[in-house]
Amino acid sequence: xxxxxxxxxxxxxxxxxxxxxxxxxxxxxxxxxxxxxxxxxxxxxxxxxxxxxxxxxxxxxxxxxxxxxxxxxxxxxxxxxxxxxxxxxxxxxxxxxxxxxxxxxxxxxxxxxxxxxxxxxxxxxxxxxxxxxxxxxxxxxxxxxxxxxxxxxxxxxxxxxxxxxxxxxxxxxxxxxxxxxxxxxxxxxxxxxxxxxxxxxxxxx
Amino acid sequence: xxxxxxxxxxxxxxxxxxxxxxxxxxxxxxxxxxxxxxxxxxxxxxxxxxxxxxxxxxxxxxxxxxxxxxxxxxxxxxxxxxxxxxxxxxxxxxxxxxxxxxxxxxxxxxxxxxxxxxxxxxxxxxxxxxxxxxxxxxxxxxxxxxxxxxxxxxxxxxxx
Numbered sequence: 001x002x003x004x005x006x007x008x009x010x011x012x013x014x015x016x017x018x019x020x021x022x023x024x025x026x027x028x029x030x031x032x033x034x035x036x037x038x039x040x041x042x043x044x045x046x047x048x049x050x051x052x053x054x055x056x057x058x059x060x061x062x063x064x065x066x067x068x069x070x071x072x073x074x075x076x077x078x079x080x081x082x083x084x085x086x087x088x089x090x091x092x093x094x095x096x097x098x099x100x101x102x103x104x105x106x107x108x109x110x111x112x113x114x115x116x117x118x119x120x121x122x123x124x125x126x127x128x129x130x131x132x133x134x135x136x137x138x139x140x141x142x143x144x145x146x147x148x149x150x151x152x153x154x155x156x157x158x159x160x161x162x163x164x165x166x167x168x169x170x171x172x173x174x175x176x177x178x179x180x181x182x183x184x185x186x187x188x189x190x191x192x193x194x195x196x197x198x199x200x201x202x203x204x205x
Numbered sequence: 206x207x208x209x210x211x212x213x214x215x216x217x218x219x220x221x222x223x224x225x226x227x228x229x230x231x232x233x234x235x236x237x238x239x240x241x242x243x244x245x246x247x248x249x250x251x252x253x254x255x256x257x258x259x260x261x262x263x264x265x266x267x268x269x270x271x272x273x274x275x276x277x278x279x280x281x282x283x284x285x286x287x288x289x290x291x292x293x294x295x296x297x298x299x300x301x302x303x304x305x306x307x308x309x310x311x312x313x314x315x316x317x318x319x320x321x322x323x324x325x326x327x328x329x330x331x332x333x334x335x336x337x338x339x340x341x342x343x344x345x346x347x348x349x350x351x352x353x354x355x356x357x358x359x360x361x362x363x364x365x
Contacts, residue, residue, distance in 0.1 A: 004209070004211050006212060036364070045259060062243075064258045078262065098241070098243070182361050186361055
């Protein structure tokens with residue numbers, strides 16, 4: 001649930017990067033941290049990673065960033081990753097708490113399709129545990145590691161992961177080269193911002 | 206929209222007064238008022254160049270993990286704080302209500318028990334202030350109708 005602070009005119013939202021282990025969630029955050037354009041140094045903080053000695057995410061990665069001012073409101077995004085390893089499910093539930101938007105990072109490696117599906121189901125299960133429904137939360141898909149020689153066709157990944165009644169935006173990416181990293185973030189951020197526009201007062205196009 | 210109440214200036218003034226009061230009475234170094242989902246709501250005291258946003262995220266997640274351990278796994282219903290002890294500084298995170306936490310950082314010349322005891326009335330006052338904010342206008346929504354839609358298609362830009 002977004003935090004709205006009228007007094008200091010501030011909107012804070014939480015976006016969680018979810019997906020199977022070694023799919024590239026942390027790499028996405030690292031690339032955003034390294035490459036995002038900011039107007040002022042104060043609008044960006046450090047990337048906090050709680051990881052093991054072998055750089056596997058243990059608890060979460062966290063990167064807060066402030067974007068434009070909308071109608072006088074500062075819009076602050078808190079980007080989190082979850083640990084992808086199966087054993088850390090409890091930790092994933094903790095990090096999902098209060099989530100406003102999700103980027104699901106799928107691994108394009110053909111041999112990882114089952115893990116992608118398991119992770120997606122796990123996301124739905126964990127949201128249900130938190131009394132949330134994926135259908136009510138803005139989310140996008142990133143098909144990462146498109147540079148792999150054995151990458152599954154995107155049509156196949158769409159069939160596996162984007163087969164609900166309402167299809168969501170999906171993006172191809174190569175996280176290590178910062179390709180297709182900003183697009184899913186902008187898409188989910190845009191979907192989130194539009195949630196705060198009162199439908200009754202929308203202007204005709 | 207329901208959930209966390211919208212805070213007005215009068216709320217922030219009262220929260221600041223409460224946090225500063227805790228620091229004065231306990232001798233603690235700084236206090237952060239934090240949402241359980243991670244966002245920092247208010248900071249008071251000698252935070253210097255500390256990254257208080259990151260501290261808020263770490264504190265809330267540490268508290269949530271402790272709560273899951275004691276309440277979720279060990280069925281302890283009395284869980285209300287987490288204390289981390291360092292060589293020079295310690296920090297205690299206290300439950301305020303279902304949505305908020307209070308982090309107090311203090312030098313190890315003070316004891317966690319004394320700091321928590323001093324902070325308890327403040328926790329009650331913070332809880333009451335949030336209740337007032339909730340009651341004021343629970344249905345107030347946030348409307349960005351004047352937003353130029355194309356602007357939000359490119360919120361985050363890659364460096365040239």
